[in-house]
Amino acid sequence: MDLVTSELAQIHQGAAQIRDGEVSTYLPQLAAADPELFGLAVVSMAGNVYRAGDAAAPFTIQSVSKPFVFALTLAELGLDTVLRNVGAEPSGEAFNAISLEVGTGRPDNPMVNAGAIVTSSLVPGDREEKWGRIRHTLSAFAGRTLEMDEDVCATERAGGDRNRALAYLMRSAGSLVSDADDAVEVYFRQCSLVVDCVDLAVMAATLGNGGVNPCTGVQVVPGLVAEHVLTVMATCGMYDYAGEWMLRVGFPAKSGISGCLTASSPAQLGLGAYSPRLDHRGNAVRPVAAARELSQRFDLHLMHDLGLSAPTVFYETDEPDATGGGTTSLRRLQGEIEFAAAETVLAALEDVGRAGTRLVLDLSHVTRLQRLAAAMIDARLAALREEGVSVVVTDRSGRHLLSAVDRSSQDLRAELAARS
């Protein structure tokens, strides 16, 4: 067993001890779920899948469909258009709250029922077209064709008066502009899609991977859409536990009344979890506990301060030229360079600058150079050139990261390589 699977097994074993909470009675099908079922799945950015417990047990996706339909809508219409009809504010309220923004009639956010109904209504097309697009997109997020549980959907439909009420209320308030019945029907269907923990983990990983499914390689939604969806999940995904979830766990998530949870650690992994017992806020008890433990073991909290790293400028030397008169200064950089790291580079270039000196800046071990950081360094190099310094930027990786790369740098590459 690999270490990640082993960690996941330990997390599963720990959370399985918890028997608090109650299985939802919202639908008879949910109420009939075995309360002891408990699955976990983690999918990495590399598309690897790790499983623990009942990771293959099927369940209906319910509210976890919301962020993914929101993603579809954003991809189709853009953020500004979507926000005209649904807000993005955490409400501090329960999932089925009735509160529309005064003046606009907008529901609080796309993660509560009202907002999700508006979101589904914004998907272009008539009822069947909407449904086709939604099913197609959620399947693309999961990397396989998802099927609907007809039985659950029929029950949702039969008992869906509160959601119908929300739809008509929003129509009267102007935030729901399509047919109310269509919006609710499509919403019931999306909630009735059948998934398992691995599906949810892949879907979350796709959001955390800039919209690209790490298993299939398909770009499901643009990166900016994924960024927006993750943001809304971070502030609104866990109902009235959203704030404490961010404190205790610290990465975007969404829970569903069937006992499922999806959570996405950007650029790291997606988590899918399932266990039917819910706490009084409607979040699944064991999945929440497991996510909290995962966050600690994997250092996934977005605000976690990672502490010191190795220096960006890992090597610097200023050697007098053998022929006298000049100096060759070498600065070798490594790692990710954004604003903060760029500042340390500029500091390391402070001494350079007398006429006749030569500067060699080696970017070979830079793993990422952020736009502004590049501009900051570039500006400094340009100034040095104006002062008469001969600047050479080397990059054995073959990438040309800085715009102001001296043409002559090519010539120096061999010399530098020999020297290092």
Add this chain to the structure above:
Amino acid sequence: MDLVTSELAQIHQGAAQIRDGEVSTYLPQLAAADPELFGLAVVSMAGNVYRAGDAAAPFTIQSVSKPFVFALTLAELGLDTVLRNVGAEPSGEAFNAISLEVGTGRPDNPMVNAGAIVTSSLVPGDREEKWGRIRHTLSAFAGRTLEMDEDVCATERAGGDRNRALAYLMRSAGSLVSDADDAVEVYFRQCSLVVDCVDLAVMAATLGNGGVNPCTGVQVVPGLVAEHVLTVMATCGMYDYAGEWMLRVGFPAKSGISGCLTASSPAQLGLGAYSPRLDHRGNAVRPVAAARELSQRFDLHLMHDLGLSAPTVFYETDEPDATGGGTTSLRRLQGEIEFAAAETVLAALEDVGRAGTRLVLDLSHVTRLQRLAAAMIDARLAALREEGVSVVVTDRSGRHLLSAVDRSSQDLRAELAARS
């Protein structure tokens, strides 16, 4: 003018065009502010200060004091104790909302007035001791001794009935356990501390720097406290604009009714901004616009997908030994290695493993090795050793990042250095 200052000047110039909003009339002193004042300051993790406009104009800190007093309370009492008296949920409500959690009587979060009064009341000591600690802590965050505006404080005190009402309400509900008058008095004083944009930028940078003031080097609060404060700022800092702020700007912030704003991009920078005109939610119009522009230019959005970086395993080779029979595999790593990167390392070690082979793993350009990632790699190395592979970990940086470093690796260092 350096590039950062130049960027800041452009951002300032852009936002200065906006003349929307109204100066607060909450206090006569606020109402008397020159509406055209507009300052910006950025402080980096290196402690560098960048300024634009009226960055030295003084103003009272008002609600921007809240996260820093919350930090003090967390440092004194710990998260669990503090959360017994104040929640951490975004309320979707205005700054002066009266809504206490049913059952516990807790205010929604420490960023609304009610929560801030509880926070201040939790600071140990009597009235003057509380005040002493608060002033000391906020001064440490700012890196200089802050003074109170006696005149503003007197006005706050005279007109502070709503805050008194909140205090008594919370006392009756059990969430405020100290003297109500003391709590409110201390709260009025902290709101009356005089700061400028640079102060706010330093304070925010301190939070983003793991609690260490980047200018003075003082550890003001523990790193975990800074993490918690940033999280609550992210979800609750901008009142009922919190959700859209995270969408549009994307890093933790707090606004004050004087027109000020502090925002912290973890590990990057702190922003201080000031301009008196407020929007209808009580956030300063120009500072919000400036922060949004800064976020885009500096790539500061927490959910922003940075796209591809250079490979973690930047060099790999498997050379048959000259003497035959064996192979020496070299794997050279670079950059930050967390879970996702560790996976690619493991993938690069997949082929290694026949008896008689030798593995050299070079960590010299690894800038940070996350705990779990280290354990993942370590576990793989231990397995290889069990299979008979001779493993050597090299690290020219002199750090010993992996626990399972082969003692013999020291011997190989020279050879490796020569080869590279």
Add this chain to the structure above:
Amino acid sequence: MDLVTSELAQIHQGAAQIRDGEVSTYLPQLAAADPELFGLAVVSMAGNVYRAGDAAAPFTIQSVSKPFVFALTLAELGLDTVLRNVGAEPSGEAFNAISLEVGTGRPDNPMVNAGAIVTSSLVPGDREEKWGRIRHTLSAFAGRTLEMDEDVCATERAGGDRNRALAYLMRSAGSLVSDADDAVEVYFRQCSLVVDCVDLAVMAATLGNGGVNPCTGVQVVPGLVAEHVLTVMATCGMYDYAGEWMLRVGFPAKSGISGCLTASSPAQLGLGAYSPRLDHRGNAVRPVAAARELSQRFDLHLMHDLGLSAPTVFYETDEPDATGGGTTSLRRLQGEIEFAAAETVLAALEDVGRAGTRLVLDLSHVTRLQRLAAAMIDARLAALREEGVSVVVTDRSGRHLLSAVDRSSQDLRAELAARS
């Protein structure tokens, strides 16, 4: 012109000066109303009709239908059954408020939209049967067959999403148990019935006349139902102006968004009023002003203390019998005798009671003898008889008001008549 018509004309003239308020834009047909239209009608318990201004101008009844459909439901199902599905509490909220009682899901009261929809849904039968009964009952209240404005109804139906939302919400909460669409459809129709001021005055007079239409003599609903409807109109009929209406005007009323108002002064009169301009609470401005003036001129406030009246015992004498030994005491009563008046009767009987005396109690001018008052007097007479007093009750009106009337009283009637 008779005095009542003349008073009404003065009231009309006074209120016609008011041009405040805005015509409702809820429906285009309402928005198109001539804002200067202003009619008043008063119908007395004797069925007389008094008119002023545009008393014959037609308009849709809108929310004024609510108390009359409530009356129908009470008559069919009884108070306890109806209250299981709709409350009777003033909400202090607007007409279209969404607030259901926690636990029961009941709307606040039958005078707000939600409660009225439940009320209509409780009318027995399918959609057309419900509608038939409602139209029949409201027509009986008005004393003529009312017609529906098909055009208004179609518009209500087209724009009725908020009411549909309320219906579905109550179905999900369990307080609306019939088909939601049927309930809303029937509600739209009842609101679209066309009436004029005289109709509304007759309808109100019917409620104030114990459920008997004073013009047609038809008992539309039982007296107890009328009592219940008047009570709910008193506390809930004027939305969030209900309390001040009772202070300023002081008798049960209901307003409608078309600008109409019905008000009922029990045992006195019914008022119908119409003028399209509404205040911000949705009550018609001129009708409210006219009702207030009417209340003052006609002394209609329910809590108005009427001050002293003539004594109940208007004549008392104790004459020694001509034959000696005995006394004949005469007590003559007048007016309405309830508890308070009965007490004064008992006080006047205090001196009576020695053996050998004769008591003659004359009820000829008693206009009403309340049950308990009768029992009080009766008990006293029985006690006197036990003490040996010969009691004779006379009643020239031929009514036998007291149960314990002495048989011998018949003999005394002539004597008494002669004496008086």
Add this chain to the structure above:
Amino acid sequence: MDLVTSELAQIHQGAAQIRDGEVSTYLPQLAAADPELFGLAVVSMAGNVYRAGDAAAPFTIQSVSKPFVFALTLAELGLDTVLRNVGAEPSGEAFNAISLEVGTGRPDNPMVNAGAIVTSSLVPGDREEKWGRIRHTLSAFAGRTLEMDEDVCATERAGGDRNRALAYLMRSAGSLVSDADDAVEVYFRQCSLVVDCVDLAVMAATLGNGGVNPCTGVQVVPGLVAEHVLTVMATCGMYDYAGEWMLRVGFPAKSGISGCLTASSPAQLGLGAYSPRLDHRGNAVRPVAAARELSQRFDLHLMHDLGLSAPTVFYETDEPDATGGGTTSLRRLQGEIEFAAAETVLAALEDVGRAGTRLVLDLSHVTRLQRLAAAMIDARLAALREEGVSVVVTDRSGRHLLSAVDRSSQDLRAELAARS
């Protein structure tokens, strides 16, 4: 035992069977009350006192002080001034609700805590003057000097943070304009006055008697003030049971958390009741049940239709004059004559009116003639006179009820008396 006492004893016995509800734990002194205590007292307009059970058991008046302090404030300042600071709308909310009117900051009504604090603050004078006036007025309502329970007051004061919160909130909102601490202190004191059931019955009877204490004969407040107080009690006195109370019981009341209840049937009686166990809305269980039974037995419901009474015109005859040519019409009236009865009088005068006729209108048994009714009859008489009818109004009671009394009527009196 008189009948009223006997009825009261039966009502007491019936309600004493109820053991539902819980004694308030708001104050330790309340919690220590014997839950079985149960007293009833009725005081009539004649000042008679009827008792059942523990009618002399003392308790603190608590919220039942509210309507009487409201009366004091109305008497001092007038309705319009008082309504500027406190509303008169039933809120549908609990006694300690925090909801102020948007825009004005007014509490809902004077019967909830917030409104009562404003009411007390409006009493003129400083703290001790306010208190002096309040104690004086409540004592005048009760007809004896009331004492404060110092112990209860101290406990109220110590635990009164919620009320302090309300006071400060209203100060900040502008509806409470005096010192917040003074207002709350005075409110605590008034709640701590010690009364018994007889006191509460006398107080209620005073309100129902036009402000005149029926036992002492003192005019405590003007009649109009009593009318206003009764109206507000009718709509707001029983918290969120106000609407159903009016349906089931039907006359103005106010309950207190000590388990007490006062209720006033205008022109009939005052009820005082006490038993510590409260229902979930804070109303005393047995007192509510007893009041409901009392209402039914005594016919006290304000909306109760009393049905037919004897005719107003009880005798009419038109006799040809012995001398020929003319006619003498006699119309004899009885009972209370308001608008509705006046109409029947006019109807009885319809046939009168040919020249040469004589009309004799006998008002001797009219017990009350309402202003408008008098004007209506008067106008008809004037018209008859214009037509040449000789009108004589007789009134053996010696009152001159109609303004247009024919001077010659004096002459006819003897004749009429002989004829009747």
